Amino acid sequence: MMSEQNQKEFTTADAVVKELVRAGVEVAFGIVSIHNMPIYDAILREGSIHLVCSRGESGAVNMADGYARATGKLGVVITSTGTGAGNAAGSLIEAWAAGVPVLHLTGEVASPYLGTGRGYIHECKDQLSMMEGSCKKAARLRRPEQAAAVVRQAIQNAFAYPAGPVTLEIPIDFQSAIIPNHPIEEIITTAPTNKTIPSLPEEAITKICHARRPVIWAGGGVISSGASREVEALAEMIGAAVITSQSGKGSIPENHPQCIGHFAASKLTKNLLQTADLLISIGVRFRGNETSNWKVPVPKEHIAIDADWLAINRNYEATCGLVGDAKQILQALNEELCHKSITPDPSYLDEVQSVREELRAQLRATLGPYEQILDGMREVLPLNTILVRDVTVQANVWGSRLFEIYEPRTSIHASGGGIGQGLPTAIGAQMSDKDRTVVLMAGDGGFMVNVGEMATAAQEKLPLIVVLFDDAGYGVLRNIQSAAYGRQVAVDLLSPDFVLLAKSMGFAASRIGSPTDFVAELEKAVDNKKPTMIVVDMEAVGPMAKPFGGPPGAADAFKPKKL
Template sequence: MTGGQALVAQLIVEGAKDIFAIPGIQLDWAVEAIRQRSNELRLIVPRHEQATSYMADGYARTTGREAVCMVVPGPGMLNALSGIATAYACNAPVLFIVGQIPSNTIGAGHGMLHEIPDQSGVLKAMTKWHGIAKSPADIPGLVHEAFVQLRSGTPRPVALEVPPDVLQATGPVSLLPRAERVRQAPAADAIARAAHALAGARNPVICAGGGAVASGASDAIRALAERLQAPVVMSEAGRGLIDDRHPLALIGLGGRAVLPHADVVLVAGSRFLDGTAQPTDKRDGVTYIYLNTNPAHMGAPRAEGIALEGDVQAGAEALLAAIGAGEAPSAADRVARVKQWCAQQIDAIRPQHDYVQALRSTMADDDILVSELTQVGYYSNIAFPVYGPHRFVTPGYQGTLGYGFNTALGAAHGNPDRRVVSLNGDGGFSWGMQELATLARDQLNASIVVFVDGKFGNVQRIQRRVFGAEFGTDVASPDFELLGRAYGLPTTITDSPDGLRDALRAAKERGGPALIAVKVGEMPSPWALIHPFVPSPVPVPPNPLGDPA
């Protein structure tokens, strides 16, 4: 086999079905190998390298499967790194294949095409694992190890570099069997201590994050919560872990009501830190239990607690088995009061509330919403009802403005039978609008919503509050109707929640792609409901559970 054929063959063994890539001279022999087996591995070519990694991220986080993207070295790699950084922040299992300059020139500084200093060092800093192939015989083992890393421990991107001479070279190759998923269970003695604390708790609370979703721990966490009658407070990254309609499900805002009353807190797959790097909750007399694959997410500045290093699903199942059968007093009434307390505050943020209601009313339970850094997107992160895992996507702590549209395209490719709705502001959308060509070419089942106000709205709000003036916040947006027509896309222009609802319904009935531009004005800030360290502009209703004893 050539090195390119070995690469494609092992990818297929590992279960890869799609690869997001842009061809280039250093990848010619890899692309030719994909062509030879294109009935087994689909090549999806966007219009910019940044879209390859964003699409892979969206694909991975909404399917629960590994995703693969590939770019040329140097500028191609650099263009794609924002998507890799987002995938890293959000626990997305993405294999990032990067070309190289010829093997005998690496590190020599000869100025080869696309050469940059220490490309390997850049990739090592941005991924969980890195490898570089030196011969065709190396490639199957490296691809296999990449998938071993993707399917064990903390899911994060991995990188593989393959120089063009290695892709072109021919040699004996041995393929390896598919890498299996490995779930590390926490130590038995730690499980016993944690189970004893939870079984004896009067007011247990579970705080779940994106690591729980990435682990596939929905059923295990729900069963554990029901056995303990523990409210499940889901972070933005953890939303959808259990159905928002479940009587024990709460958004992050609800944690402000239940955590002051908790005597035992199980933190499952969450960093458990706020945006100022302070613990979400840290009180004397409380037993904290940290269940995480990453030991760095169980120590200071968090309160000391019981550390359960291991997979969230495996850990939750072990805790449930150790606690055993029984029936705790129902917490449904208390949680219902907290849900109402949250709704009272959330529903007052308008018009964002009305736009989110329009979104939810037109989407099936398992449709996918990709949020963005835009006013309705910020609000959606706490207020859009999510009914299951892998159905709601944010950029996590990376806060990658402009990620959303490209990410939604990857979600649509991975889930052709589910409708994908992409939220955008006109500022961030402009960073990837060339991918309208990809949307139109592939006729994806996606509605692209762009809220148009001609501003970087959040920056404008901060500047006004801090400096009493605004500067550099204007956005020159295109005529979206003409833009949609240029790509042959069904396009709607509206200016109200009712108009958005009608446009989304029509798009869903029609199927395929749609572009919807919504003209909006300034909107009130939802930040006090998102981050506890942001002062509320209005009086906060008293805790529905009363003051803690």
């Protein structure tokens, strides 16, 4: 609905906002600027979209990313031109790496000055190319009258497989241009069909029916397609072990006896894969850091299910590729298999459960006092808590593996590996549901990258819980450097008093030095439902039983060697 500050003319900015509302957008993140003010004013006048004012463009993109991951909806971010768009680039790369549907609306200099190099304020030499390199796709509005069509196409592109962030540049003079307010309707011309379940090649059905030691590898495509129930049903029907990528956590409840989880590069999992007779991969990217740079062995027989044509055979050869929506394919597969005579091998299921339990026991043995913190978190936090993890030792070692996830879209991490994006990503996730418990695991080094976004969380009155592991530096890099070189450089950091800083930003805050104190403070934070920071003094808590040296082989990669 329009506010009292109405205007008679319909502008390009109004067309943009009309398309956002049409797409169901309820929240947008960003920073207002002289190069996007008409869009902001149009949002104000329309009245239904809540604007979250971030403290930086980088954080704004992460917020839109986190919101989209937590909801499955479109994330929307609005930035300025030039430097503002450049600040957004790194976080857009993260959204691209994770395959998250984000619409990035950015201003541009006035159209007569595009590409002239005359020094128009906020001018960038080639902003469109910069955005193209950071996104799935970048486009520029070239005629104000096409605004509705171009925005609608950008939104469709963001969701089209493989999903990802799309940037749309709108020159500042176009944003206020008066244009016709004519409807554009999408007309479906193809004949309807009653056949909604796709047919499957008999070869795939036969391979599955004959398999005695099957493994399912579930990735982020399972989450984005809403296929978690189908994956669990398939696993139980055929008696498969289930490995998940980090993006695929929540594809199957992690307390399920067949769930190996995010342990693909572990020795026991490799041994299991070497003796498996069939791999069914579903929406998996097979990232280098999750496969020891593709050294994890896979069975010769491999059925790959993915919505992206180019994903098939990109990292591991598939003997049968099924391209399409994972949920629809799995529904068809399960329907076919339920009519077959398949009896899972009880001895194999016992072996899978044994591997599952041993993997967790081995990792727990490395944690030292942090095992109590892990158990305290899982005991205190609601089962549907959204756990957001920045790149830090505790998140990498046990937050991404031992903290059990039971539902899709409740596990969010940095797919691209960049530090410092956790706080704004958690803010976006919390904006999806202010009644949901959202917890961020972060390290002191990474946290300082976007520390100003604490003010955004406080301004929005979000009950976000930040668990900050403070070791006064970059802990992962310390360990890798020590193993590779026997010395350290540029990893020790002078940090502020995080408790005072948090309180000055409107957070409740405390510093703890023992697991017992941590659990007590976490219980308070969950009950209080207001912005809270718990600083874990890692020196006081004590070291892990075994230092984390990064992914397997990380230290060896940096030692001097002949090429």
